């Protein structure tokens with residue numbers, strides 16, 4: 001107990017000493033502060049004793065009498081016993097309350113926990129059944145929390161959860177319940193609303209509340225959430241079903257780009273089973289040789305010469321057909337499977353390049369995309385070395401593509417990793433450039449050889465003046481930094497002409513060729529060599 005008596009005198013003395021104290025006549029006691037008050041009330045004798053739990057004073061009880069009374073040893077002895085008995089009782093009560101609190105609350109955030117939520121839900125369900133009311137269950141999952149927790153450390157993650165919980169609580173009314181279900185998952189129960197629009201407002205309020213950056217331990221951190229909503233009685237008659245369906249809706253919200261909310265609908269179930277089937281299958285896809293690489297040619301704009309190719313992974317799924325990376329790379333990242341898959345891509349891409357070069361006798365650079373997880377993996381350099389030595393490919397025939405966002409996340413360690421790769425003689429390209437808001441100065445610090453202008457800027461040139469300006473600026477910047485610049489996603493002659501006129505070195509895109517299997521690419525190389533020979537002769 002943190003209470004400390006503020007006034008001096010009897011109570012304070014007893015509180016501090018932990019022993020009873022007896023004053024025969026307060027009007028003659030210099031230490032007694034309230035002498036005048038006592039005199040007015042006609043009081044003389046006083047004694048007080050502490051309520052003790054062990055050595056800790058929990059309270060002080062004070063008694064007065066009208067007569068002047070000398071200390072009574074047997075009474076003093078008795079109040080010692082009474083004080084300690086009351087103390088034990090109070091301590092037990094406190095312990096029980098603590099226990100109840102711990103059993104019903106999440107210790108980290110102080111929000112109700114799953115157990116308490118269940119209790120409240122049962123109560124609310126009763127009400128809803130009796131009075132034919134609706135209720136909404138919101139399942140909220142923080143986006144990228146695991147990543148933040150892993151990279152910035154668990155103490156930081158804990159603080160972030162506490163802050164997020166405090167903001168969430170403010171988005172709800174007193175009568176609503178929000179609980180933490182563990183990890184970065186929160187569940188809210190909204191009772192008593194008149195229309196779904198009210199629930200939408202709550203979801204929007206939550207997303208809005210999280211939008212402001214979190215400033216913690218000198219770091220600024222951005223957090224978003226995905227929310228799935230199920231409604232009673234439409235989406236489930238009991239807690240288990242409502243929760244399951246809200247959870248499914250959350251998954252869908254994440255798939256649709258995160259930072260949004262979705263109401264559950266029946267079709268989501270089918271979609272989910274297909275997804276789970278896909279995820280389970282991804283586990284063994286590498287062993288079953290279900291991945292293949294396609295190659296997208298890179299072409300020098302001035303000469304039309306193929307200088308290399310980008311390796312793009314595909315998954316040959318037995319039921320779903322050929323799947324593009326967007327269908328599985330995200331899950332491979334989340335599950336960690338990207339590490340062995342990425343290592344496989346490196347080895348196969350290097351081996352293919354070596355074979356191709358021996359066939360066509362022209363130098364070729366193969367570009368391999370690295371994922372964020374791979375980039376941060378401590379065995380990355382070892383895997384690269386292995387791919388090069390197994391294939392006997394020269395290091396300068398391998399280029400690694402790293403996105404701007406990956407580099408900017410932690411610039412110091414990025415620089416170390418990139419310097420390590422560079423020192424092996426491997427080329428480095430910055431992928432999807434222009435989407436990550438990095439400044440010219442920050443790019444200069446890293447040992448990049450090449451900048452790839454993101455497809456989103458190329459798409460609308462030369463019509464869109466903003467995209468034209470950005471593309472021109474990136475090309476000019478690349479020139480001044482003496483970097484090679486390549487445009488991705490070129491689909492039209494107009495785009496290509498624009499890029500050529502403005503000094504872009506290379507391009508790739510469907511205008512020239514779509515990504516294709518190694519065999520087709522090999523054939524294309526032979527034809528391209530012929531075209532070049534003709535061009536040179538002409």
Ligand code: C2E
Pocket residue numbers: 296311312313324325326329342345369370371401431432455488489490491508509510511515
């Ligand atoms: P990215 O590295 O930016 O790759 C370019 C993507 O744009 C490829 O999509 C390519 O097929 C597509 N593309 C190229 N030219 C055009 C065009 O003219 N028009 C249009 N509409 N699209 C074009 P893809 O193969 O679906 O790959 C998507 C992303 O998946 C890649 O973006 C890359 O980030 C990732 N990815 C692909 N392969 C791998 C891999 O082996 N490992 C990792 N970690 N990521 C990969």
Ligand code: MG
Pocket residue numbers: 310369401431
């Ligand atoms: Mg790429």
Ligand code: MG
Pocket residue numbers: 431432452454455488
């Ligand atoms: Mg790209």
